[in-house]
Amino acid sequence: MQKIKKLKEREEKIVQFVKERLKLYKNWILIYDNVSKFTDIQKYFPYDAHTWGEGKVILTTQDSSVQNNKYVSHIVFVGELNPKEKLELFTKIIKNGEDSPLTTIHLEEIRKFLEEIPPFPLDVSIAAYYLKVTHLPYSTYLKNLRDCNKDFENLQKNILKESGDYIKTRFGIVTLSLVQLIETNKDFSDLLLFISLLNSQNIPRELLERYKTPIIVDSFTYSLKKYSFIMNERPFPFFGETFSVHRSIQAIMLAYFIKKLNLERNNHFLQPMGAVLENYGEEIIEKDNQKKIRFLVSHFKTFLSHKNLLKNTDQISLENELGCIYYHIQYFAKAKRILEYNIGKSNNQSAGNNIRKARALMYLGSIHKKLGNHNKSQELLEQSFGIYKKFFPQDHPEFAQCLTYLGDSYRRGGKYKKAGIFLNKSLSMYKNYFPHNYSGIALTLTYLGNFYRMMGNYKKAEDLLKKSLSTYKKYIPEDHIGSARALASLGNVYREVGKYKQAKGLFKESLAKYKQFSSEDEARNIAWVLTCLGQVYVELAQYDKAKDFLERALITNKTLFPVNHPYVAWIGEALGHAHIGLGNYETAIRYLKQGLIVYENNYDEDNLATARILKNLGDAYFLKGDLKSGEYYFNSALKIFHLY
Numbered sequence: 001m002q003k004i005k006k007l008k009e010r011e012e013k014i015v016q017f018v019k020e021r022l023k024l025y026k027n028w029i030l031i032y033d034n035v036s037k038f039t040d041i042q043k044y045f046p047y048d049a050h051t052w053g054e055g056k057v058i059l060t061t062q063d064s065s066v067q068n069n070k071y072v073s074h075i076v077f078v079g080e081l082n083p084k085e086k087l088e089l090f091t092k093i094i095k096n097g098e099d100s101p102l103t104t105i106h107l108e109e110i111r112k113f114l115e116e117i118p119p120f121p122l123d124v125s126i127a128a129y130y131l132k133v134t135h136l137p138y139s140t141y142l143k144n145l146r147d148c149n150k151d152f153e154n155l156q157k158n159i160l161k162e163s164g165d166y167i168k169t170r171f172g173i174v175t176l177s178l179v180q181l182i183e184t185n186k187d188f189s190d191l192l193l194f195i196s197l198l199n200s201q202n203i204p205r206e207l208l209e210r211y212k213t214p215i216i217v218d219s220f221t222y223s224l225k226k227y228s229f230i231m232n233e234r235p236f237p238f239f240g241e242t243f244s245v246h247r248s249i250q251a252i253m254l255a256y257f258i259k260k261l262n263l264e265r266n267n268h269f270l271q272p273m274g275a276v277l278e279n280y281g282e283e284i285i286e287k288d289n290q291k292k293i294r295f296l297v298s299h300f301k302t303f304l305s306h307k308n309l310l311k312n313t314d315q316i317s318l319e320n321e322l323g324c325i326y327y328h329i330q331y332f333a334k335a336k337r338i339l340e341y342n343i344g345k346s347n348n349q350s351a352g353n354n355i356r357k358a359r360a361l362m363y364l365g366s367i368h369k370k371l372g373n374h375n376k377s378q379e380l381l382e383q384s385f386g387i388y389k390k391f392f393p394q395d396h397p398e399f400a401q402c403l404t405y406l407g408d409s410y411r412r413g414g415k416y417k418k419a420g421i422f423l424n425k426s427l428s429m430y431k432n433y434f435p436h437n438y439s440g441i442a443l444t445l446t447y448l449g450n451f452y453r454m455m456g457n458y459k460k461a462e463d464l465l466k467k468s469l470s471t472y473k474k475y476i477p478e479d480h481i482g483s484a485r486a487l488a489s490l491g492n493v494y495r496e497v498g499k500y501k502q503a504k505g506l507f508k509e510s511l512a513k514y515k516q517f518s519s520e521d522e523a524r525n526i527a528w529v530l531t532c533l534g535q536v537y538v539e540l541a542q543y544d545k546a547k548d549f550l551e552r553a554l555i556t557n558k559t560l561f562p563v564n565h566p567y568v569a570w571i572g573e574a575l576g577h578a579h580i581g582l583g584n585y586e587t588a589i590r591y592l593k594q595g596l597i598v599y600e601n602n603y604d605e606d607n608l609a610t611a612r613i614l615k616n617l618g619d620a621y622f623l624k625g626d627l628k629s630g631e632y633y634f635n636s637a638l639k640i641f642h643l644y
Helices: 007-023 064-068 083-095 104-114 121-134 138-147 150-164 170-184 186-197 214-226 247-261 267-287 290-304 312-328 332-342 351-370 374-391 397-412 416-433 438-454 458-475 481-496 500-514 522-539 543-560 566-582 585-602 608-624 627-641
Strands: 028-035 055-061 230-236 240-245
Touching (some): 170 214, 186 267, 267 290, 332 351, 397 416, 522 543, 522 566, 608 627
Parallel strands (some): 028 055
Antiparallel strands (some): 230 240
16 A cells, blocks of 8 residues: 555555454544544544444544534543642652652642643643753743743753653644634734733623624634633623633743744734723723723733833823723722823823823822812813813713813812803713713712702702612613712702601612722722711711711721811711710810811812801800800801802
8 A cells, every 4th residue: 555656546545444454343442633623534534334333433632613523422621630630640740659758848839839830731741740850940940931932842842752752842732723823814813912912811702803803703712712722701791702711821822922023122013902902991981881891900900011012102091091990990099090100101292192191180180089189189170171172072072071070079179150060061061962971971960969969959959869860770780889879969968858767768778889899999988878877867866876877987087088188077077966966065066176177278268068067066165055156156157158
């Protein structure tokens, strides 16, 4: 047969020879080892017993799609080793039949080392044989593994060959597969590079479809499965399909592209991927889906960890977007740190840079608003508003958002006239230009409701806050933090009009919702609602209960803010009111005077909050029997109230 010159004829003769030999034996086993794809062996596969005889076939392959072949009846997936199996395989190779036990210290070192090694037999075996021959420190081996050094890989091959005539390393297998994938479709090169820059776990198909078409992404994920690159696929109800790649494979992919494309010099390759990620972040934020926003954090952080490959401008843009993401999931300290660091870094006056700067200023201003730094908040938000007004039309979606934040900042800072103008203008813009931006509309309705409550227009406030809650319930997921805010705001309206039972129920519902969220802002929100509950119990003359809630809130806020902060003073004001009810007039006066000093230092002198605390001081002195002081504080409060 070897002498037959024609390849096709010789091949047919060899296959016929194998068939005849197999038919001579019963229960034969035929092994097809390391099959790239089933079509490679299709002509040589035993389809029927009449031609080939009775036997079994074993086929080994990386191609997980082979399970869909009608001739394959059973699949055994070679998965990850568990920690115990990794340790057993590693120590068996290291000891090579020696009976002497390893010391406890040595075993612990091995366990820690194996935590950094991919949990597959190949990787554990290579590491064990390599370290057995070279006696390298574990830390050096891990460094070489991360660097994907060519000399290191060649030495691995030589050691493996001497150990068992097997020379395929993880790097060699993955890079060969990458080459074959790229040859399949030129778009796969871009997608492979993109996923090597993201978090290896739970990569959303939706993100890749913003970069390439859904058909290309379908073909791409199918091909990844063929090479066993995908560890698992899982659907998220709020995100659609995602897939994961083992981090060791991902690291090799990135090392391959860094060398192949010389990415440290040619960082323009990453620019379109960074832009897709940034735009996707903006899109998810605009829809205000909290779960999706949280989901994106790890992908932004991983992409930004490759700073040596990113242009400075791309890095700033992505960091700013990450800051905005942190804002929306209530991680204000992280958001503030990123945005403050990046604002002013670039003097580029392009449209893209202007919008990024306005966006960063808007979010930073809103962070200061939430932290009670109202003057700083207004300063930053006015800068943001100025950029939007100068460079962008009124139908830009963030223009309305900036107006909402600025209007609420004016309200919190006691500038009620400006607050009403900006909040009403924002709501009008949303209705005219962005009627489907439900989260923006719901938030603006909440802030407007709070404004009208401060103005004493409780009917208008109630209507707006009910509309806000209705919008959240109808269009936005139930666990949205905005609904917790709207519930507490409506509770404050009912508290002030004497509907204490309804107010208490809303505060408790709001408190339960806030406790669902794990964020840096959770404690502040909970302290706010506890204070509101405390105020209800004051109105119900349940002063001991009120004191308990308010003291809990005060302890929390003192850990979050300085003692001269308006939020601390606000709780102190409520505690002063509770102590008046308990007859502790000196204690009440102490709390109220501390609050008055803070309000006078932070707000305009004709502020309603100041009037309210002056009135409470008048009550405390009057009930204490100091009528002269009581009259003084009552008159001071009346001067302000008359202005409204």
